[in-house]
Amino acid sequence: MTKQQKQTRYNELYSEIMAVVAGETSRTARYATASCLLSQAFSPRFYWTGFYEIDPNKPDELVVGPYQGTLGCLRITIGKGVCGTCAKTGKTQLVPDVHAFAGHIACDPVTRSEIVVPVLDTQNQLVAVLDVDSAEPDAFDLVDQMGLEMICRDLILV
Numbered sequence: 001m002t003k004q005q006k007q008t009r010y011n012e013l014y015s016e017i018m019a020v021v022a023g024e025t026s027r028t029a030r031y032a033t034a035s036c037l038l039s040q041a042f043s044p045r046f047y048w049t050g051f052y053e054i055d056p057n058k059p060d061e062l063v064v065g066p067y068q069g070t071l072g073c074l075r076i077t078i079g080k081g082v083c084g085t086c087a088k089t090g091k092t093q094l095v096p097d098v099h100a101f102a103g104h105i106a107c108d109p110v111t112r113s114e115i116v117v118p119v120l121d122t123q124n125q126l127v128a129v130l131d132v133d134s135a136e137p138d139a140f141d142l143v144d145q146m147g148l149e150m151i152c153r154d155l156i157l158v
Helices: 003-021 027-042 081-089 142-155
Strands: 048-055 058-068 075-077 093-095 113-120 126-134
Touching: 003 027, 003 142, 027 048, 027 058, 027 126, 027 142, 048 081, 058 081, 058 126, 075 081, 081 093, 081 113, 081 126, 093 142, 113 142, 126 142
Parallel strands: none
Antiparallel strands: 048 058, 048 126, 058 075, 093 113, 113 126
């Protein structure tokens, strides 16, 4: 898939996801929809696609939410691993080689590269992160980052 084809696919997915979740008040339903459509659109490159949500009872932890893929870590401490770093910094983490990322948490040994995008609520507070893993090294680029950030930016607002 060329970069242009990938950009076009993200634009199409954005429209699909927003159309399906329009008016839906359940975050779980919105996250499940996004995980499913993203996973199907980019399989097998997207090996694991899902959300880790801030646990309101333990705000220093992320807890696994809706996802597509193999068994994920159930909880991740804020600041630990790629997901925890994204949650702590509020910045997308684009990791071409997870083995070179200090403190990487190996939820699945098949994962070689990863991208994690913050999800903010209407008050600009972090509520979740979108985690996408690949069994391929260096599987994600700026087109993926921009496409996933676009989806995450508006996923909570609909």
